[in-house]
Ligand code: HEM
């Protein structure tokens with residue numbers, strides 16, 4: 001590194017010669033010059049996306065290993081592996097090979113465990129990462145596309161997970177596959193055809209596992225890999241957002257350089273995540289398919305529960321009343337299954353389109369690289385909290401039998417709680433969250449104007465007791481007042497300057513209403529102004 | 544490159560696109576403004592930056608973790624060789640676990656985790672700890688770039704003649720729209736047409752009910768009050784190629800009721816000495832119904848808790864199922880064995896559009 005070799009007389013070190021070779025073909029020095037010292041801001045919440053990325057890599061590594069042994073076939077065999085309780089049992093090759101991976105391949109069980117644990121962590125990480133992006137407003141211009149890429153990854157991740165845990169063809173996963181057939185049959189007009197085509201005939205047939213296998217190891221991960229790459233390129237290109245603070249503005253990035261700090265930190269973090277998942281997999285058995293037995297359509301395990309990310313749809317399907325009607329054409333409309341089937345994507349879509357909704361309300365065309373503190377966007381924060389609560393109400397519904405058993409409640413009561421909660425809880429959470437945000441804004445305002453409460457009580461000469469307030473540092477003053485407070489939109493005057501009546505569309509009227517809700521007096525507490533601050537500082541400064 | 548970048552101009556310089564804001568801290572005379580950005584705080588050196596001995600200590604800690612990782616990898620290889628795959632041992636509080644899985648997972652985990660700890664510790668204590676500042680640049684292109692791009696596009700479009708030569712354009716769109724149809728047509732053989740496949744099961748007149756547990760024909764006396772019995776049609780053998788497909792429709796459950804308790808007239812007609820046979824396949828989304836409460840004659844589907852009253856035509860009394868379980872009419876043959884009097888009168892399992 002010390003011997004530079006511009007003249008070309010003495011021999012350059014080996015690494016440099018390889019880089020020279022690559023540069024002649026790829027022009028790598030230009031890119032390296034620009035990017036090696038690229039700055040990334042630091043915050044724990046930025047690690048969530050990294051966890052998702054690393055678990056994805058871990059899943060691919062272990063998944064490829066599993067394909068070496070797994071047989072995606074529904075042909076029936078008699079089991080003769082080394083797991084004694086299953087000796088001679090008739091099962092599909094898929095299930096038998098999963099037993100082989102678990103009991104006859106050294107380290108196979110560990111790979112299965114890591115694959116499954118990483119899948120759960122992958123989805124949790126994506127979900128929480130998405131919430132971080134949502135609550136800090138990181139989805140605003142110019143990052144709307146990347147928001148959508150991320151959202152697609154979450155949805156595809158759910159389906160990849162579902163197809164994955166269906167592969168072993170055990171009693172639990174087969175129940176999920178049966179569920180899917182019932183759900184598809186509920187689709188009006190074409191449902192029966194779709195089911196026949198997907199399963200290659202009547203349920204269960206012998207095609208569904210091989211087909212799921214192709215989706216699971218090729219189609220879905222392929223699309224996801226493309227999306228992940230696009231996602232990361234955009235993060236790089238837009239440069240990472242940062243939290244507000246002294247020295248951090250909308251047009252700079254403050255942080256540490258990619259080389260060496262981020263390479264060491266992010267690279268190290270990959271090993272931390274991988275190591276942790278390996279340790280979890282060594283100690284906590286997940287999906288012990290050998291206990292469940294092979295799938296048979298006439299048998300079922302109790303406590304049939306999908307992995308957590310499908311629990312939402314499970315809740316919907318459980319609490320929906322069994323509405324089923326034969327309509328006058330002589331056809332059956334199965335609303336009991338169809339409605340949950342439609343609500344599921346709608347709920348997901350409602351969060352996916354939020355950035356576009358907010359952009360329409362604010363008509364804000366600026367780029368945003370400074371993150372919002374959630375309290376400074378009360379309506380958005382309330383919407384996000386309400387959405388999460390919606391998700392969790394349904395998750396409760398998905399485990400209604402577990403709740404009933406563990407808390408000694410009647411299933412009926414839980415079902416009604418969830419049915420009502422589906423409509424009521426998000427509204428309540430919305431209202432409460434918005435209030436909390438406004439309360440926090442009010443407190444920030446107080447803090448700016450009167451300083452931080454120290455808890456020390458002082459007695460004034462004339463006998464009055466006051467609490468000593470410590471003035472804030474310039475950094476804190478800046479931090480608590482740096483955010484924008486948009487003005488609510490207003491309808492233009494009813495007549496224009498020529499006295500002609502102005503037409504305002506219905507949509508625009510609606511937008512103005514919503515904007516008032518977001519930014520009107522009920523939607524935000526005016527932050528402290530410099531004038532107010534100066535007035536207090538120069539006046540009776542003892543409070 | 545270091546700290547003092549206090550410029551407050553917005554990345555997007557297009558002022559017209561700024562929505563109105565109420566007073567921002569960045570209003571004009573920065574100096575006198577009490578809330579003005581004071582700039583990046585001064586970097587506090589770490590102990591490793593000033594004390595070489597502390598730095599040496601950090602170096603040794605990092606090296607220690609990398610060494611632990613190496614040892615753990617050796618432990619992984621040793622475990623792989625040493626532990627037989629079927630060795631189970633007891634470890635509180637985990638219970639009985641596989642020695643191989645546990646040792647491999649733990650050693651691999653430590654080997655990886657230690658690399659992570661080492662790298663992160665290295666970056667935090669020994670790599671330059673000053674924060675850098677880089678400028679952002681607006682994403683949108685300048686008006687000049689935009690104009691040039693549009694002009695280039697216009698030139699390309701003009702050269703193609705797509706706008707002028709309508710015939711080419713329209714036939715091209717037509718061709719491109721049609722060609723994916725081949726792909727759709729190819730999907731046709733993914734599966735057979737439904738026809739009436741979902742309407743029939745294996746059951747037919749005179750077919751014996753075979754006890755699922757014993758594989759023997761069921762007799763009325765085998766069915767005792769208060770328990771659920773499961774049956775399959777005669778001739779359906781486990782392991783035969785169509786077993787799953789047929790049992791998914793034909794699986795049967797039987798209970799014995801007091802004939803006087805049966806509330807539904809048709810149910811009584813189709814029963815034999817109080818023994819009723821119902822499809823075991825839940826009409827919700829097809830799980831096998833499996834829990835029976837003998838006092839109430841309710842059966843419960845464990846999947847989503849649909850509950851059916853077997854003394855009243857298997858009416859749905861709770862849960863998301865949309866219609867009763869279909870009943871199979873049964874009787875006994877000359878040998879006194881239970882037999883079907885025909886197929887189910889309606890399709891079993893989840894409902895579908897054509898069910899009616
Ligand atoms: C991208 C996200 C992915 C997710 C969320 C995921 C999830 C899962 C899950 C939950 C299982 C069930 C494991 C069990 O408990 O046995 C599974 C099985 C499996 N996966 Fe994946 N997987 C993903 C990608 C992949 C990839 C890329 C491959 C291969 C290239 C793969 C190969 C397999 C195989 C062969 C099985 C069946 C083996 C077994 O169950 O033991 N997976 N997957």
Ligand code: FES
Nearest residue numbers: 825827828844847
């Ligand atoms: S399958 Fe029986 S209740 Fe859903």
